[in-house]
Amino acid sequence: MDWREKCILITGAASGMGLAFARRFAAAGADLALADIDAARAAATAAALGHQALALTADVAKPTDCAAMVADALARFGRLDLLINSAGVWVEGPAEEMTEAAWDRCLDINLKGTFFACRHAIPALRKTGGAIINIASDAGLMGSAGASIYCASKGGVVQLTRALALELAPDGVRCNAICPCDVETPIWRPMASKVSPALRSSRAASMRCSGVSWRR
Numbered sequence: 001m002d003w004r005e006k007c008i009l010i011t012g013a014a015s016g017m018g019l020a021f022a023r024r025f026a027a028a029g030a031d032l033a034l035a036d037i038d039a040a041r042a043a044a045t046a047a048a049l050g051h052q053a054l055a056l057t058a059d060v061a062k063p064t065d066c067a068a069m070v071a072d073a074l075a076r077f078g079r080l081d082l083l084i085n086s087a088g089v090w091v092e093g094p095a096e097e098m099t100e101a102a103w104d105r106c107l108d109i110n111l112k113g114t115f116f117a118c119r120h121a122i123p124a125l126r127k128t129g130g131a132i133i134n135i136a137s138d139a140g141l142m143g144s145a146g147a148s149i150y151c152a153s154k155g156g157v158v159q160l161t162r163a164l165a166l167e168l169a170p171d172g173v174r175c176n177a178i179c180p181c182d183v184e185t186p187i188w189r190p191m192a193s194k195v196s197p198a199l200r201s202s203r204a205a206s207m208r209c210s211g212v213s214w215r216r
Contacts, residue, residue: 003030006128007077009070010034011060011117012087014041017135017180021084022049033073033080035060036087060087060113061105063120070120080124085114085134085157091149103149110153115160118175122168131174134161138179154179 008025012018013034022034022045032053036042039057046055054076058065073080091098091106114134125132139147140154161177168175 001025001028003028003081005031006081007031007033007073007079008082008084009073009080009117009121010084010086011058011069011113012036012085014038014045016086018084018086019045021086022053026050026053031077033069033076035069060085060117061108063112063116066113066116067120070117070124074124079128080121081128081130083117083121083125083130083132085117085132087113088135090147092147094146095148098149106149106153107156110150111156111160114157118160118164122173125168125173126171129172132161132164132168132176134175134177136161136177136179141179 003025008021008030010018010021010025010032013022013032014036015038018034018036022032026032026049030052032046032049033056034042034046034049034053035056035058036045037057037059039055042055042057046053054073056069056072058069060066070080088110089106091102093102118132118134121132124130134157136157137150137154139151140156140158143151143155158177158179161175165175
């Protein structure tokens, strides 16, 4: 891939899949706007990736932060070619034990944050014929017992992506979702502690065979 002179905005860029995306696109020469709620880790990531990376502090649950991160990326690089919505949280537990606070936090970050990042990036992406990639989940396609809130949030991301793809296609802007299964990230590790060693080993082997990066 050659992404020189193109700008990519990644949310949740300081860890997990967002960090993996940032490293890959940095190697391809892209200008990177790296947004994360953890300011220190975002700055460290940008410093490690070089001069083409801009660290941005953003809580995607706040629409004002979504607007600001897009504006800051445009102010620095003058264009936006790709938005990757990778920021997300995991919520699990029996439905009858879930709280309104858990619902609000998960939906605000996973779904509302994805929507408002898209909403504010769309005008810039129209100018470049750019694209949106939303990180959803297999849980948003087929559900997962004990994770009703998370599944609802990721199912919303899937449907949001479908709607935006239809809405933006006439403008030459593509919108796609990636729906991965288990990938070892900081979000996945608390779940891993509840999984048997044999199943962990099986999942790790499956990820390696399918080409998914398995890293701590």
